[in-house]
Amino acid sequence: MTTTSPLQIGRLLRSTTSGCVIGCRASELNLPVFGGMVRIPLADGTQIYGLIHNIQIDDDGLIRQLITSDNVPPDVLLDNRNNRNVPVEIGVIFIGYAENGSISHLLPPRPPLSLDEIFTCTAQEVISFTGSGRFGYLRHILRAEDLPQAELLAAHIRQAGMFHRAQGDPGWVQSITRELVTLLRDDYDRLMSVLSAVGDVNLP
Amino acid sequence: MPVNYLQIQGQIQEKCQQARQNQAVYRERLEQAAALLTRYAADLDFLRQRVEDAQRADVSLRCAVPLNERLDTAVSPPNLAQLPLLLAADGSQINPNRHDSVEFAVINTGIFRILPAADLTPGEEAETQLYLLEDINNPAAPLTEEVVALRRDLNERRLLADRAGRETTRPVITLTDGPLELYREPRENQLFQQLFGEYLSVLQKTSQQEAVSAGYVDKPGSDLVIRLLELAADSRLDVKETTRRRPLGGVLDRVIFAGLLAPGQRSAVFVIQSSMAERFAAFDPALQPCFFYLNVGIHPERAWMARVEITRGVAEKPALLEALHAVLLQQCRQMGSKPYPYALHRAHEIALITRLEKEQIETMIARAMRAMGLEVGDKSAKQYHKDNL
Numbered sequence: 001m002t003t004t005s006p007l008q009i010g011r012l013l014r015s016t017t018s019g020c021v022i023g024c025r026a027s028e029l030n031l032p033v034f035g036g037m038v039r040i041p042l043a044d045g046t047q048i049y050g051l052i053h054n055i056q057i058d059d060d061g062l063i064r065q066l067i068t069s070d071n072v073p074p075d076v077l078l079d080n081r082n083n084r085n086v087p088v089e090i091g092v093i094f095i096g097y098a099e100n101g102s103i104s105h106l107l108p109p110r111p112p113l114s115l116d117e118i119f120t121c122t123a124q125e126v127i128s129f130t131g132s133g134r135f136g137y138l139r140h141i142l143r144a145e146d147l148p149q150a151e152l153l154a155a156h157i158r159q160a161g162m163f164h165r166a167q168g169d170p171g172w173v174q175s176i177t178r179e180l181v182t183l184l185r186d187d188y189d190r191l192m193s194v195l196s197a198v199g200d201v202n203l204p
Numbered sequence: 205m206p207v208n209y210l211q212i213q214g215q216i217q218e219k220c221q222q223a224r225q226n227q228a229v230y231r232e233r234l235e236q237a238a239a240l241l242t243r244y245a246a247d248l249d250f251l252r253q254r255v256e257d258a259q260r261a262d263v264s265l266r267c268a269v270p271l272n273e274r275l276d277t278a279v280s281p282p283n284l285a286q287l288p289l290l291l292a293a294d295g296s297q298i299n300p301n302r303h304d305s306v307e308f309a310v311i312n313t314g315i316f317r318i319l320p321a322a323d324l325t326p327g328e329e330a331e332t333q334l335y336l337l338e339d340i341n342n343p344a345a346p347l348t349e350e351v352v353a354l355r356r357d358l359n360e361r362r363l364l365a366d367r368a369g370r371e372t373t374r375p376v377i378t379l380t381d382g383p384l385e386l387y388r389e390p391r392e393n394q395l396f397q398q399l400f401g402e403y404l405s406v407l408q409k410t411s412q413q414e415a416v417s418a419g420y421v422d423k424p425g426s427d428l429v430i431r432l433l434e435l436a437a438d439s440r441l442d443v444k445e446t447t448r449r450r451p452l453g454g455v456l457d458r459v460i461f462a463g464l465l466a467p468g469q470r471s472a473v474f475v476i477q478s479s480m481a482e483r484f485a486a487f488d489p490a491l492q493p494c495f496f497y498l499n500v501g502i503h504p505e506r507a508w509m510a511r512v513e514i515t516r517g518v519a520e521k522p523a524l525l526e527a528l529h530a531v532l533l534q535q536c537r538q539m540g541s542k543p544y545p546y547a548l549h550r551a552h553e554i555a556l557i558t559r560l561e562k563e564q565i566e567t568m569i570a571r572a573m574r575a576m577g578l579e580v581g582d583k584s585a586k587q588y589h590k591d592n593l
Contacts (some may be wrong), residue, residue: 062553065539065540065541065542066538066539066540067540068540068541068542069537069538069539069540070537070540072538073320073321073538074321074322074323074324075318075319075320075321075322075323075324075326076538076546078323078324078325078326079318079325079550081325083325083326083327083328084550084553090348133258167557
């Protein structure tokens with residue numbers, strides 16, 4: 001979900017120079033979406049940008065036991081969603097940062113720290129970041145071979161493409177697709193997979 | 205050096221062989237117990253008299269006494285339109301250890317509040333009490349493991365009484381894991397007397413607030429009813445002789461009641477006869493510990509028995525007994541194939557102190573002591589090596 005005002009979706013559990021894992025309460029899980037762009041403000045004013053590539057809901061012994069029950073009443077459901085410390089982990093890949101108002105598609109100079117807040121990006125932030133430069137951030141996604149790249153790119157293009165079109169730039173989707181073709185021209189299989197996923201993107 | 209599995213294997217074979225030989229005796233005793241239960245099911249006055257006589261001969265006698273229902277009573281699950289509010293508490297503790305660099309104790313009590321089957325998020329809270337320095341080293345009242353355990357039980361009940369008092373709806377069920385009756389030793393020192401007195405006062409306060417005090421014993425190993433049946437069976441013998449004999453030794457109450465109670469049914473309510481139970485009754489007759497067995501299982505062919513301890517005040521109020529019966533079943537059924545009250549499990553989860561938390565508390569204490577110029581000792585060499593195993 002990306003709105004006109006940023007919404008806090010969780011706090012940082014662990015991070016590296018290329019990505020991080022956010023923890024959030026199960027009751028707040030309606031905010032982050034796969035492929036959604038997030039922003040992590042650092043204490044020195046730097047803003048790190050990333051894409052959500054994984055949302056993981058773990059179980060524990062009690063959850064496994066409750067599954068065997070005939071029905072789960074609403075109070076137990078609410079207890080597990082709102083009270084219990086069952087971690088919901090959100091994986092984020094870093095795609096760039098902004099420093100002193102200047103956007104870079106390089107990896108951030110330092111990763112965020114434990115318990116830093118993570119926000120969803122507003123439409124304007126998505127447009128500013130993805131409209132800046134020559135899609136340099138795509139190489140971070142294409143390098144991460146363990147991610148569902150084609151699906152992640154399709155989700156990202158759908159979200160950002162919607163904002164660009166609403167902003168009067170319907171050509172953004174064609175531009176990023178062309179860039180992907182260029183970047184993947186020597187990898188036919190991956191290119192076909194990405195183009196197939198992007199072809200499924202239907203902008204509302 | 206690992207366990208000597210070869211030796212263990214031999215011992216397992218030997219002990220299983222022995223148990224198999226005793227199996228026939230056990231079966232015979234089980235049949236006798238079931239027959240005695242049927243035979244004396246309605247002779248409540250006779251059974252009460254028999255216990256009274258035996259108790260005079262042996263003051264340490266511990267057994268069940270029928271309250272007002274037949275021994276073979278099986279009460280089906282009540283069908284209540286509205287389940288009562290349930291408050292569950294469980295405690296966890298760190299015992300003082302002289303091998304640690306700082307000797308301290310912590311009691312953490314978890315409280316879980318749930319209005320069963322309602323569309324409301326249950327409430328949870330934890331209360332943590334630290335015992336340090338003077339609390340540990342008081343020669344007049346040393347903080348032994350027994351005292352910590354007693355304080356933990358007292359804290360559970362104190363918090364439940366307090367939280368029950370804040371509720372506006374009635375009835376309120378307050379639930380802890382384990383019996384209401386206390387077994388803590390030593391029973392005769394001044395500190396025990398003081399804490400025991402507080403415990404009884406808290407139970408009384410709960411009772412006066414029209415809240416139910418209940419203790420849930422999962423997979424109970426007691427033979428209180430069996431002991432009663434033994435006394436009944438030996439009615440021709442002198443009571444002094446009877447109290448020493450255990451003709452049905454090895455048979456547990458839960459096995460007998462598993463054959464009697466269908467899923468969801470409870471047994472008759474019994475009063476506990478013991479020296480400790482008498483002290484409860486002496487303080488307030490309404491606090492005398494009673495109990496019933498409850499089949500919380502869902503499959504007719506596989507009973508799962510719990511013993512539920514209550515006070516006599518609750519046992520004599522059918523509406524409260526029904527509310528407790530209904531809410532315990534509802535709670536246990538939420539846990540699927542392993543029936544146990546959900547609220548109690550959650551209270552345990554809240555209360556649990558992990559090893560990591562213990563280490564963090566120890567570090568916090570050592571840091572604060574150093575900051576105030578107090579001397580912090582070293583971990584014992586033995587503990588150091590144990591921690592590094």
